[in-house]
Amino acid sequence: MSGHSTYEPKTAVERWIDTRLPIIRFGVDLMDFPTPKNLNYWWTFGGILAFCLVTQIVTGVILAMHFDPSGTGAFSSLQGIMRNVDYGWLIRYIHTTGASMFFVAVYIHIFRGIYYGSYKAPRELLWLIGAAIYLVMMATAFFGYVLPWGNMSFWGAKVITSIVGAVPVIGPSITTWLVGGFTVDAPTLNRFFSLHYLFPFIIAALVGLHIWALHVPGNSNPLGVDVKSKSDTVPFHPYYTVKDGFAIALFMILFAVFVFYMPNALLDTDNNIPANPLQTPAHIVPEWYLLPYYAILRAIPDKLSGVIALAGAIACIFALPFLDTSRVRSMRYRPQAKLYFFIFVVDCLVLGFCGAHEPNEQVIPGLTTFNLLDSDLNTYVWLSRIAAAYYFVYFLVITPILGLRETPLPVPESISSPVLSHPAAPPAGATASPEKKG
Amino acid sequence: MAESVVGAHADEAPDQDRRDFIHIAAMAAAVGGVAAVAWPLIDQMNPSADTLALSSIEYDVDKVPLGQQVVLLYRKQPLFVRHRTPQEIAEAVAGDHADLRDPATDASRVKPGKAEWLVLIGVCTHLGCTPGFDGGNLAPGHYGGWLCPCHGSVYDTSGRIRRGPAPLNLAVPDYVFETDTKIKVG
Numbered sequence: 252m253s254g255h256s257t258y259e260p261k262t263a264v265e266r267w268i269d270t271r272l273p274i275i276r277f278g279v280d281l282m283d284f285p286t287p288k289n290l291n292y293w294w295t296f297g298g299i300l301a302f303c304l305v306t307q308i309v310t311g312v313i314l315a316m317h318f319d320p321s322g323t324g325a326f327s328s329l330q331g332i333m334r335n336v337d338y339g340w341l342i343r344y345i346h347t348t349g350a351s352m353f354f355v356a357v358y359i360h361i362f363r364g365i366y367y368g369s370y371k372a373p374r375e376l377l378w379l380i381g382a383a384i385y386l387v388m389m390a391t392a393f394f395g396y397v398l399p400w401g402n403m404s405f406w407g408a409k410v411i412t413s414i415v416g417a418v419p420v421i422g423p424s425i426t427t428w429l430v431g432g433f434t435v436d437a438p439t440l441n442r443f444f445s446l447h448y449l450f451p452f453i454i455a456a457l458v459g460l461h462i463w464a465l466h467v468p469g470n471s472n473p474l475g476v477d478v479k480s481k482s483d484t485v486p487f488h489p490y491y492t493v494k495d496g497f498a499i500a501l502f503m504i505l506f507a508v509f510v511f512y513m514p515n516a517l518l519d520t521d522n523n524i525p526a527n528p529l530q531t532p533a534h535i536v537p538e539w540y541l542l543p544y545y546a547i548l549r550a551i552p553d554k555l556s557g558v559i560a561l562a563g564a565i566a567c568i569f570a571l572p573f574l575d576t577s578r579v580r581s582m583r584y585r586p587q588a589k590l591y592f593f594i595f596v597v598d599c600l601v602l603g604f605c606g607a608h609e610p611n612e613q614v615i616p617g618l619t620t621f622n623l624l625d626s627d628l629n630t631y632v633w634l635s636r637i638a639a640a641y642y643f644v645y646f647l648v649i650t651p652i653l654g655l656r657e658t659p660l661p662v663p664e665s666i667s668s669p670v671l672s673h674p675a676a677p678p679a680g681a682t683a684s685p686e687k688k689g
Numbered sequence: 690m691a692e693s694v695v696g697a698h699a700d701e702a703p704d705q706d707r708r709d710f711i712h713i714a715a716m717a718a719a720v721g722g723v724a725a726v727a728w729p730l731i732d733q734m735n736p737s738a739d740t741l742a743l744s745s746i747e748y749d750v751d752k753v754p755l756g757q758q759v760v761l762l763y764r765k766q767p768l769f770v771r772h773r774t775p776q777e778i779a780e781a782v783a784g785d786h787a788d789l790r791d792p793a794t795d796a797s798r799v800k801p802g803k804a805e806w807l808v809l810i811g812v813c814t815h816l817g818c819t820p821g822f823d824g825g826n827l828a829p830g831h832y833g834g835w836l837c838p839c840h841g842s843v844y845d846t847s848g849r850i851r852r853g854p855a856p857l858n859l860a861v862p863d864y865v866f867e868t869d870t871k872i873k874v875g
């Protein structure tokens with residue numbers, strides 16, 4: 252970790268420990284970490300995510316004590332958890348709701364990063380590690396979703412593992428290898444349980460790297476200007492432990508509303524039917540957090556190209572630090588970028604909405620327009636095509652070009668200056684001079 | 690020349706070629722070793738012998754009434770056995786001349802003289818869902834065969850892909866007519 256340590260061992264025992272394993276020093280420095288004083292609530296989602304990970308691991312380890320990962324036993328062992336295990340229903344609902352809450356938090360966290368340019372130098376690796384966490388999270392959630400061995404679990408597993416089969420030549424052998432049979436079956440469930448147990452700990456390790464990478468340059472902040480002096484920062488504790496704690500408390504209220512009042516809102520009713528290899532559910536959809544990608548996959552009427560687009564959509568997130576040419580970090584000073592960003596957020600929601608509907612369904616019911624290529628224009632397949640096009644244009648065209656062509660607003664010199672130079676309260680002897688603000 | 694202790698050639702440059710050789714040999718041995726250990730760890734995920742041993746099935750097609758189909762389980766996958774009506778066969782043969790994505794004649798997808806029996810693996814070649822029978826629907830964009838609920842692939846009365854994202858026709862498994870009405874699949 253960067254910066255010098257302020258820790259002074261006070262007792263002989265502490266000194267003894269400190270010279271052998273400076274773990275107390277590590278903790279103290281972590282709490283003392285100089286943090287920009289102007290972080291807003293969008294910065295609390297990191298802490299919220301840590302809370303989510305711990306929640307999933309604790310409830311997951313408990314579920315695993317009662318869960319039977321066999322083709323014949325999985326479905327009924329979950330019924331047992333729901334009916335017979337003391338508080339089993341609570342622990343399972345926290346785990347199922349927790350997966351969704353985790354994704355709510357990670358999406359907000361990612362959009363925060365895009366808006367405030369948190370991925371820009373010197374935080375590119377921090378961003379890449381974050382993107383890797385997101386990828387492993389999606390895999391973990393997918394493996395978890397297969398475990399109840401309901402009919403949606405089964406067919407979801409079948410569709411997702413077939414996506415890999417689109418790879419030319421070796422694809423089908425990879426799918427066979429992945430599922431361990433001619434098709435998804437009991438061996439698939441068994442190995443997915445093993446991986447579902449493993450992956451959260453890989454996430455935990457990546458989170459460690461993420462925080463390490465964060466503590467080298469320190470946090471960015473809503474203004475996007477670097478920390479210039481000690482007066483720009485406050486120690487992490489108590490300022491941000493309290494702020495994060497407050498945000499986590501609010502988040503837990505939302506969490507509890509789902510757990511106690513609508514635990515099935517985010518689950519699929521088809522998953523209350525045991526897996527049936529002969530009957531595909533009439534309306535097959537992934538969990539809500541994967542819907543935008545699902546819409547991109549279906550937007551393209553060709554198997555391989557659809558899969559390439561899906562992979563490309565995720566690759567764009569990884570590539571973002573190298574696509575953005577703007578030297579201004581925060582979009583607070585980039586009015587045009589801000590506009591395209593908000594369209595992008597809406598675009599992602601539209602994609603999610605499309606993913607939840609049948610491709611041939613009409614967007615405006617009862618209106619038949621004209622047939623373009625293979626479908627009527629007033630269908631979800633065309634809406635997803637338009638939305639998918641904007642998704643890629645945003646990353647691959649707007650982000651690189653806008654940074655070179657836009658005129659950003661004047662950026663404050665330091666974190667303290669915009670506060671101190673506020674016209675309503677000109678402080679005596681302010682260090683920053685207003686003329687320089689443009 | 691300076692005095693030197695035996696074995697300590699301080700003033701001689703190390704023999705770079707010999708060092709490179711040792712580095713390369715050590716790396717090659719390490720990579721080979723890792724690969725040899727990794728392979729069993731990877732290969733164990735392939736289908737196990739008992740999974741591969743799933744045997745063939747026999748079925749008496751006489752049990753399927755005209756214009757209907759049964760769905761059997763073959764190697765844990767749905768198998769369609771369809772008793773086609775003369776109209777379905779006619780449509781399938783007519784489709785031979787259409788612009789097909791995965792060209793195949795109807796005759797090549799049934800056994801000679803047994804055009805009324807269509808045997809298919811009921812796995813959509815897009816992402817593996819099981820298509821439902823489209824009830825002979827011949828409205829525009831439909832071909833009277835199967836419709837996949839997942840992403841809307843449409844198959845004709847010969848099980849050939851006609852519309853939607855699937856790249857290939859529904860697969861015809863290896864099967865033989867053991868008697869006039871009994872098939873053996875696999």
Ligand code: HEM
Binds near residue numbers: 329391397518
């Ligand atoms: C990264 C964190 C995790 C995520 C995002 C996650 C996600 C999920 C999801 C979406 C399900 C399906 C729930 C359902 O539809 O019933 C599930 C089930 C399950 N998970 Fe996790 N999980 C995580 C961590 C863990 C951990 C650490 C364990 C245990 C070691 C675990 C054990 C289980 C078990 C046993 C089930 C089956 C029971 C059930 O479906 O409720 N999970 N998980």
Ligand code: FES
Binds near residue numbers: 818841853
């Ligand atoms: S799986 Fe059949 S259309 Fe996608």
